[in-house]
Structure formats: structure tokens, C-alpha cells
Amino acid sequence: xxxxxxxxxxxxxxxxxxxxxxxxxxxxxxxxxxxxxxxxxxxxxxxxxxxxxxxxxxxxxxxxxxxxxxxxxxxxxxxxxxxxxxxxxxxxxxxxxxxxxxxxxxxxxxxxxxxxxxxxxxxxxxxxxxxxxxxxxxxxxxxxxxxxxxxxxxxxxxxxxxxxxxxxxxxxxxxxxxxxxxxxxxxxxxxxxxxxxxxxxxxxxxxxxxxxxxxxxxxxxxxxxxxxxxxxxxxxxxxxxxxxxxxxxxxxxxxxxxxxxxxxxxxxxxxxxxxxxxxxxxxxxxxxxxxxxxxxxxxxxxx
Ligand code: GLN
Numbered sequence: 001x002x003x004x005x006x007x008x009x010x011x012x013x014x015x016x017x018x019x020x021x022x023x024x025x026x027x028x029x030x031x032x033x034x035x036x037x038x039x040x041x042x043x044x045x046x047x048x049x050x051x052x053x054x055x056x057x058x059x060x061x062x063x064x065x066x067x068x069x070x071x072x073x074x075x076x077x078x079x080x081x082x083x084x085x086x087x088x089x090x091x092x093x094x095x096x097x098x099x100x101x102x103x104x105x106x107x108x109x110x111x112x113x114x115x116x117x118x119x120x121x122x123x124x125x126x127x128x129x130x131x132x133x134x135x136x137x138x139x140x141x142x143x144x145x146x147x148x149x150x151x152x153x154x155x156x157x158x159x160x161x162x163x164x165x166x167x168x169x170x171x172x173x174x175x176x177x178x179x180x181x182x183x184x185x186x187x188x189x190x191x192x193x194x195x196x197x198x199x200x201x202x203x204x205x206x207x208x209x210x211x212x213x214x215x216x217x218x219x220x221x222x223x224x225x226x227x228x229x230x231x232x233x234x235x236x237x238x239x240x241x242x243x244x245x246x247x248x249x250x251x252x253x254x255x256x257x258x259x260x261x262x263x264x265x266x267x268x269x270x271x272x273x274x275x276x277x278x279x280x281x282x283x284x285x286x287x288x289x290x291x292x293x294x295x296x297x298x299x300x301x302x303x
Pocket of ligand 1: 105206207208209210222230231232261
């Protein structure tokens with residue numbers, strides 16, 4: 001590292017450091033080097049990003065510099081920014097994230113949008129006949145269920161994850177947004193804890209759907225740092241999707257909806273899987289913001 005920030009260099013102001021770090025990150029082929037530098041410096045200084053520019057000529061103390069240097073080193077080793085700063089924004093909610101959970105992705109907001117289209121706006125009464133019951137499987141940080149609950153408070157929400165650490169984090173995130181009383185979280189593997197006879201209007205999930213052999217080819221940010229159990233959909237990537245599709249109709253009300261996030265190239269295979277069950281209607285696919293088939297809506301037939 002040439003001309004790196006040193007503790008005895010009094011010349012390191014916020015602006016100089018941002019400029020230096022931007023080129024340093026660029027030389028290490030890190031995406032969005034300027035905004036990464038800003039986010040990490042703001043985090044090291046416990047400032048808002050915008051405040052960096054209000055104090056751009058302020059020199060940094062020795063401690064501040066070494067705190068910042070440690071964060072830069074982590075990013076250069078490809079650790080995602082969200083894990084370094086411990087938060088990620090999803091659906092305008094700031095959520096805590098740790099290596100126990102997948103970092104919520106922008107395309108997963110399409111799953112929220114698909115569910116919102118099925119949920120009536122809140123009415124004044126909690127016992128209104130329009131109240132729906134919703135189950136999310138594999139909730140991770142809680143991003144999807146919390147986004148839904150923040151938009152439509154008067155429905156009944158249940159969400160599970162097989163990782164207790166994920167459930168604890170989702171609970172903490174529910175608390176951050178005052179949704180502990182709205183969302184019921186529990187630790188379980190897919191449907192194992194759902195009692196026979198329980199019925200939901202919507203079941204939704206962003207399950208692992210990457211084929212095992214593809215995982216090492218993903219960006220290092222993903223395959224080194226994110227929990228492989230949240231990504232790995234076994235040989236063909238479809239194992240969790242198949243399992244959920246196979247079981248969900250037992251737990252859906254008549255005309256209830258199963259909403260799943262799928263891999264960008266899995267539409268045809270998912271369609272075939274759904275068509276093997278006579279309990280479902282024809283599946284509908286929705287594209288994400290980059291035009292890829294990302295969400296499947298599978299409706300249970302009248303029973
Ligand atoms: N969309 C994620 C990715 O591309 C994968 C998420 C998943 O397997 N559910 O890394």
C-alpha cells in the first residue's frame with residue numbers, strides 16, 4: 001500500500017481520505033468505489049454519509065484512521081459492505097444483517113410487491129373479514145415479512161427460519177420497526193412446525209435456489225461470506241422449491257397463493273413442477289427490475 005493513511009500524517013482530512021480510498025478500492029476492482037469509501041468512512045466516524053461533506057476538511061484522529069483502515073481491509077478481502085456496517089436497507093427499512101443471513105436483495109422487493117397486490121389495504125378493525133393470514137418460510141433477516149407487516153399492519157403474520165440465529169435477528173429487526181406484536185417468528189425447517197389443519201391465505205418464500213456447483217462461481221462477496229445454506233438449492237437448484245411446492249397446498253386456503261422467488265433461468269422447470277400437482281392452477285410469472293422471471297405466483301384451486 002503506497003501512501004496509505006498513516007497515524008502521524010496530519011494531512012488526512014475527510015476529503016483527502018475519500019479520494020485516496022476511492023482510487024485504492026478501484027485498483028482492487030471493488031464495485032462502486034466512491035460510495036463504498038463514503039459508507040465505510042461515515043461508519044468509522046459514526047456520521048451520516050451526507051455529513052462527511054459538511055466536515056470535508058476535518059482532519060482524522062489516529063483512532064479514527066485505524067478504525068477506517070480496518071474496514072477498508074475487510075472490503076478489499078471482498079466482505080460485503082452490509083456485513084461490515086451491519087445493516088442493509090430493504091423496502092426503506094433499515095435492517096440489521098449478520099453472516100447468519102442472506103443480505104436482502106433488491107429483486108426480492110418484487111416478492112413483497114407481489115404479496116402486497118394480494119393484500120387489501122388496512123382497515124380500522126383487526127377483526128375485519130378482509131384480514132388475511134400470511135406465512136413466510138426461510139425469513140432470514142425478516143426483510144420480506146417485515147416489509148409486508150410495515151405496509152399492512154392488520155393482517156396475521158407468521159415467519160420461520162431453520163436457523164435460530166436468523167430468527168433472533170429477525171426478532172431484533174421486528175423490534176427496530178415496532179413490529180414485534182405484528183409478526184410471529186419461530187424456528188423451524190420449512191413446514192415442520194406448522195400443524196396439520198393450519199391454513200394460510202398466502203405462503204411465501206425466497207428459498208435457496210442456486211445449483212450447488214454454481215456457488216463457487218458466484219462473486220466472492222457471495223460464496224465466501226453469505227450463508228451457503230440460504231443459497232444452495234442442491235444439484236439442480238430446485239430442491240427447496242420442489243419441497244415447498246409439494247407441501248404448500250396442504251396449508252393453503254382454497255384459492256390461497258404460494259409466492260416464490262426463483263432463479264432467473266428456472267421458469268420452465270418451475271412451471272413443469274407446478275403442473276405435476278392437480279391442486280394448483282396455472283402458475284403466473286413476474287419479472288424483476290432487470291427483466292428476469294423472478295417471482296412465481298401459484299394459486300391453489302377451489303377445494
Ligand atoms: N438471488 C440470490 C443470488 O443471486 C440467491 C438467493 C437465493 O438462493 N434465494 O445470490
